[in-house]
Amino acid sequence: MNSIKAAAILQAGRDCGADFVELFEEETRSSILTIKDQVVESANAGTDFGVGVRLLFGTEVLYAFTSDDSEATLVRLVRQLAFGRTGVGARTVVSPGPVSLVSDQWSRMRDPRVLGQSFKLDYLKRGDSAARACSDKIAQVSLSIVDAVSAMEIINSEGLCVRDERARTRFHISVTAGQGSERISASEAPGFAGGYEVLDTLNVEVLAKRAADRALRILSAPYIAGGQMPVVMGNGFGGVIFHEACGHPLETESVRRNASPFCGKIGQQIAHPSVTAIDDGTMSGLWGSISIDDEGTPVQRTVLIENGILKTFLADRVGAQEVGVPRSGSGRRESYKYAPVSRMRNTFIAPGTDSFDEMIASTEDGLYAAKMGGGSVNPATGEFNFAVEEGYRIQGGKLAGVVRGATLIGKGPEILQRISMVGSDFETAAGMCGASSGSIPVTVGQPHLKVDRILVGGRA
Amino acid sequence: MTQNEFELALTFLQEEAMESGADQFDIVGRQSSSVSVSAFSGKLQQTEVSESVGIGIRVFKDGAPGYASTERLTPDCLRQTLKDALSHCPLTQPTKIEIPAPAPLRSQPSSWNPDLEGLGLDQMVQFALALEQATFALSPEIENIPHLGYGTSMEYAWLVNSKGVRHFVRENSFGVGIGAVALRNGVRKMGIHQKSGRDYHIADIQEMSKTVVERAVELLDPQPIAGGDLPVVFSNRVSSSIIGMFLSAFHAESVQKGQSRLAGQIGKQVASPQFELISDPFRFDLPGATPIDAEGVPTQRLDLISNGILQRYLHNLETAGREGISSTGNASRGYSGRVGTSFHNCIVSPGEHSEAELLKLFPRCLHVVKLEGSSGCSSISGEISIGVQGFFVENGVRIHAVDGVTISTNFFDLLQQVVAVSHEYSDSFSSIKVPAFAVDKVSISA
Structure with missing residues (x-):
């Protein structure tokens, strides 16, 4: 966020008498690819974007958020939030310092935003085949890989101004075993902080077999006496x-x-x-x-x-x-x-x-x-x-x-x-x-x- | 962002999609705002104000769908969103979906209460603090009120498609809720009560404080019961939760993908004759009311179970296309997700009894008024294995409170075992309305 705009919003919070003001700006790109019934059921991607403003009066929390990052909207929301409170005496806002980047994740990341959804297909198809190979009682296999890459900036009235970037990737498999009208599902869902490089650490066949075998075992199990x-x-x-x-x-x-x-x-x-x-x-x-x-x-x-x-x-x-x-x-x-x-x-x-x-x-x-x-x-x-x-x-x-x-x-x-x-x-x-x-x-x-x-x- | 600015963004994406070479598309847009306060220990603890927007698009290229969404409505982001959606089409399978053209819709009363716009933060704060004070005053056994909040929200929603549908609806509502903890002899129990809807005048401090105190205190001094099979009456405080966990079994998508035990059961007895289940989009007093679904198909009132017999499944365009039939108008969709299926107000028809009369149907029964989470329940298998709290009842008379017990059954067996349904619904502003119902036998562990 532009430092002049940030300073103006922090000042608006202080003018309302807040002891502490904080801005949290975030942009997250996420995507999900899902396979069900052996075909791609859904491919979706999205951008979440917005700013949160937090005012503290002692330990009383006032919070506003919006997807509109204009200065006018943010200042208006700060004033609405404070509903009529004003500062007691002059308060000095510390200008936000230079942005410092805290994450070192990016240098080794295989970026989902660059590689795209098709990169996931092979992992999902391998998992599907491995699960279905376990038994003819496997009635359904659903798999997905979801990823999110976020960039956030935190700026506060104490002079903090940091930027962090985070990536997460998660594989999910759910296997349904069936016999007659009975249906039992079991799942595995490992997740990691990182981009697509984490997929290489997964043995999707082992995960698929583990979920399928568990569903099959439970399918034939008796109920426990409590x-x-x-x-x-x-x-x-x-x-x-x-x-x-x-x-x-x-x-x-x-x-x-x-x-x-x-x-x-x-x-x-x-x-x-x-x-x-x-x-x-x-x-x-x-x-x-x-x-x-x-x-x-x-x-x-x-x-x-x-x-x-x-x-x-x-x-x-x-x-x-x-x-x-x-x-x-x-x-x-x-x-x-x-x-x-x-x-x-x-x-x-x-x-x-x-x-x-x-x-x-x-x-x-x-x-x-x-x-x-x-x-x-x-x-x-x-x-x-x-x-x-x-x-x-x-x-x-x-x-x-x-x-x-x-x-x-x-x-x-x-x-x-x-x-x-x-x-x-x-x-x-x-x-x-x-x-x-x-x-x-x-x-x-x-x-x-x-x-x-x-x-x-x-x-x- | 003003409503006008939002509509301009929506139109921009619509025009870009028209020129993109897509076969067809539909766009959903949401613009929402909310205000809420929470109080604790005589003070305002948190105030929240929000304004948010989001647009999601589904495009079809060579018959295959692709989705994308954005909360950033600049031209560049909207173009990127369209590009993302189109890039997904080669990954998915062609469908037989044809996006609908505009059709006559049943007129819908307004879901907008202008009075709510005048409900200010200061009124909410005063109400919350007075409610807290009244609740503590009613019983010395109320030790703590960790949850107490009041809020309002409003939403503008658009559906736009390539065939000319441009549907707009706006709605607003309020909600106030309280959770109070009672303490006696080292045992703590929490009572919860909430009011929500479009008319905030229904929230009454005396009624709310009295109810939440009753619900906390009545569960104190629990005594053990023996494990075994016992009739159970599910109170109207929990009956909607029990039924609500298994609604996906009625979705055609679950049936088609082998994840519903109702597959192949149309025309068969799946519940006791006392049990009737309806999807009613025209109950305009409930939040699930709508004349049009999320794909632009006009909605209809549907019987799902009549006299215990399964009548149909719920379809959207995709599931209906697979079977070569028409959609039932039950598509659902948020701006960031894909099209799914939902009831438009799920209603279990009223029976002839009061809840008190249900308790008299058995010499002994367990009256369940609280569920401990939902993690022991599976909509696919129908398994229910869940901790509950309530009362041991003999001949309709409450004998003592019960906790530390679990019930174990299967939802599809439970439907068959319903012996009676009450005519008393809870007053919650919910799209799932289920009165209390009685089941003749459930396995209890203690």
Whole structure:
């Protein structure tokens, strides 16, 4: 953004009495190519563009966004937002400094905007063929590759003026297996920070076979008999349960509303001593990694829980001020259409020393939740609900048959205390996280771990 | 951006598309704005004002479609968008779609309430703060109100195509919502209540505070129940969510692509005779009302399930073209997405009972008033495995609150097991209207 225009908008915010004014300008080019029924179902591309203006009065947030980047519109919106507030005494606006580029991603990126959608076709067709080759019970295969390349500029009344550029690419395959009128779907969806160079790191045939084999296994599986039981959680996407049940309540956005069971518990033992949990935005190439957050704060590795003791919360600018913890480079938003709030990046339970075999052998009667589906949590009450996409009964310390229809429900703080074994086989998985500042890319992760008791929903 | 400036951008893209060599095209445009406030702990916490625009185009070249969209409406960006869309055509398969010409449409009452333009930020703030205060005042057990917001939004929407359709509609609405947490003996429960629609006078502080407090407090002191099969009454607070998760099974696209268990079921009994499902675009009091779909096809009222028998699937031009039939006028599309399918107001017909009477149909039942997310539900398999909260009821009398239980069933079995439907709908301003309904047997884990 032109620095004279930026200064004028910042000044308009200060003239309304705001303590802090920030501009966030973004342009994102995205595209998606989808194959279904062995043909290209859809090819789409788009340009998102707009500017967000944030005014802070103490910790009160005033936010406006528009796709019109003219100075007149932005100043008008600032005044509308402040509805009649005026500054008390003279306030000096610090002129935006020179733009500094924080990302070094571009030098090695194979740019989706240059290579175009046809570049994706081979990967998608290979995945389709591999999945269909698994069985004649494969009823449908849907695959897509979505990419987005964003350029954003963050300018604020403290003199910050930074430009970041981000690229993300994600492959998705969903395989439906059928028998009679029954239909079961299973999916894989790895995602990375980067352009099309990341596609070369994927073995699409392995991913397709993994999804197809899982759908076929579940298709012939009986329903689990529900009840309270020990659960061994799968590594990788199993980390979604920590993300939802504990990660969200560790964001200052929940804490500042007194809507977290972890309020006031820094320094206290909130989890089993075997649990160390980290949110790390610096891990190169991971789906949830960023160079700076959406407030311009350099990203960092944040230890949330160390040996069961709560160390800090994930904090954006407003959350840090209200809750009294340092900013962690966690202010994130889906786009210019959202004000930033504290959000997770790559969140995981750190590896321990137990083995998967030991966990199974120590379980007389339980569930191995090999692949989790999605889930949700109410941070204010801690209540969560997760689907298990693929599960196995554990009987007599051994893995028994595959089961379907399992759901895990409980309360996050209680589950943290019931983790008794943490494996060494750490993995991560990509996901999308939805909250008040929109849907953002995040990574979840963990090694296998054992929870001594969870309510497993199933058929009686 | 003014409405006039937006229309000029739309016309510019239309003219460029006309000269591009495309066989045919259609364009959707959206211009929207919103204002909202949220309050917490006696103070205004956040204010938001927005103005946004977007245009999406679908072009056909040699019969094959290509899509692209933009939120930047400069001539260069609009030209690039058209170029992007045309570049996608060689990748896709030719279709038998013929974009429709203008047709007579059923007249539609205005979806625009001019009163809402006069609803200022200060009024919204005052209402929110008063609602918070009233809610705390009603019960000492209300510990926290983490969610409290009030907002208005407006949208102008255009559909333009190469056959001369130029349809414009504008609508506005308001919404106010509150989530309150009650605490007793270390147990926290959240009640949620919201009002939305076109007439903001229906939001009443006394009614809203009373309802949200009741919904939070009534779930305190939950007691365990035994697992096993039990009749379930789905309250009208959750019935729309349950049905809404499985609506794609009625889309012809799902059927054609092997992802609906309703494939091959037209003319067959797929639900109990008490269950009737309708798509009604002419319920102009609901937000899904429209005389025209997203491809320019006139809409119609459609019976999907009558007396428990499946009557049809919902089609857009593409799915209808595959079967050599006419579209049912159920295309949907946002400016940045491809054409899909949707109900235009999904309505389950009313039964003869009140919700209270449904509870008396069984000696014992579970009255479900809250669903814990939706991740244990699959529209493809029909699986439902989900945590719920509610009440254990004996002979119509509420005995105690229940949490920490899950229900497990299959949606397509559930439809067959409906024993009665209520005539009481929730007052939500929603395009899915389902009254409470009773099912004779669901598996419960506890």
